[in-house]
Amino acid sequence: MPTLNWIGKEVVVKHHKEVPFRLLEPVPQLSLPSPAGKGAGGEGDFGGNLIVQGDNLHALKALLPRYAGQVKCIYIDPPYNTGNEGWVYNDNVNSPEIKKWLGEVVGKEGETLDRHDRWLCMMYPRLVLLRQFLREDGAIFVSIDDNEVASLRLLMDEIFGAGNFISTFVVQKRVSPDNDERLVTAVHDYLVCYGKNKRSCQFARLARTEKADARYENPDNDPRGPWTSSDLTRREYREHDFYPIKLPSGREVTPAAGRSWSVPRETFQRLLAENRIWFGRNGAAMPRLKRFLSEVSGGMVPTTWFSSDLAGDNQQSKKELRGILHEQTDLFATPKPTKLLQRILQIATDKDSLVLDSFAGSGTTAHAVLKQNAEDGGKRRFILVEMDENIAQNVTAERVRRVAQGYSKSALTPGPSPASGRGEKAVAGLGGGFQFCRLSAEPLFDADGQIRRDVTFAQLAEFVWFAETGTGFPLPQPLSRGERGEKYSPLLGVFEGRAIYLLYNGILKDKSVAGGNVLTGAVLDVLPPFAGPKVIYAAACRLGGARLMREGITFKQTPYVLAV
Structure with a gap:
């Protein structure tokens, strides 16, 4: 199996063991107790939700003694390593914090690292720790783009095991081209997904949409209701499943060369007797299998394509964040849409699952957890980790505070407010709370x-x-x-x-x-x-x-x- 190597790897593969255990120190004035009867918890508690401010490597080590093996779903949106130094996270992984860490951990060899080496050195110990948080049936989702997706796959193959790879989802991030681009406009990102133990993972089916149901019709007035048809052949020749079928028109057909029917002759005869075979309106088409809408009412199997109408896009997410935080939106050029995180929660969590995000940023994960709980009556809990003190207090925690309590799109302060003179309405709170903690200065x-x-x-x-x-x-x-x-x-x-x-x-x-x-x-x-x-x-x-x-x-x- 291919393996990934880079300058500094020998040092960082065991670095997570050297990170000291620190303590979580609550900050009551930045915490938000859950109101009685709302959120996952009761009066005076925090709904089991936690926001931690501090370096995520140290924070993960501090959280392990309480949460190891208990997290159902991890989502992270790490730096994409684009080479752009203008972002709040200094996305070429060349920040003073990373430089200092590399100097201490990797040593003099770190002076020769390019940005990809630095990114891999930063990611490896964090992914090793994240794996320890997952339940046996848990899964991790990592947002990334073309800059590091290939390296990330090999890195996660090594840490999580290649056999635990589930899928790489393609996420539409914009709906229109950028004419400032010299060659092509990237309209998608990736979402790489691995399970702790793939055989134990089970993803929920998604609610059916009107568009999906519209594909089902009933041209033969079947009393079982609307149906659609699927190919009755397979892309493989099997002698036992290669036999002639006589069409109602009188013509006899067999599968194309190199193919065979997807069912044996006995099964075909049973399906034919049950009126589950469709030969076209004139009875002269190749046979197809009828599948009824009533048989798929349990939902749709998730696909690897997350379109903007299902999972949002960057334009929607920036508008959403601006409506909540107003003055803080310039800190994030591409916040993740709440709809994207809700889609992940709908697929990969139960109603009482614990969700972890160690690159919390604007707090989208917590927002999605509270929103999904409000929609389906769930009691999911979140753990967020944010390194930057200003962002943790004034963006991450503040966003969660506003969406939990309610806010006005026309005001700069949280809390339910009457509609403004411009007719903008207050947004009702979702309920819930959180405890805000910092890491102890000493281990x-x-x-x-x-x-x-x-x-x-x-x-x-x-x-x-x-x-x-x-x-x-x-x-x-x-x-x-x-x-x-x-x-x-x-x-x-x-x-x-x-x-x-x-x-x-x-x-x-x-x-x-x-x-x-x-x-x-x-x-x-x-x-x-x-x-x-x-x-x-x-x-x-x-x-x-x-x-x-x-x-x-x-x-x-x-x-x-x-x-x-």
């Missing part, structure tokens, strides 16, 4: 490998669960609450038949040595019981080996076993 572990003193039980519990199981640990409540120890139990949960415990930060309310952080006989007596094997994380252990074996306990000392 979970200090320079000496010790757990930082300000780390809460809830924060360490996420990390311990992930280190032990490789899966995400959902908190009982949002980060802005639940920092009090009584909200939690030292028994984090049971995974694959073993109970996982954490003794840390006074979880047992000082009933024993070191506030319950040390495993002693007295501590063991008050732990929630479990009949099977137990893994206990604690600062120290005072039990002997015989007692540990008798109780089925595997002891793991913090922080040393956690210094991943």
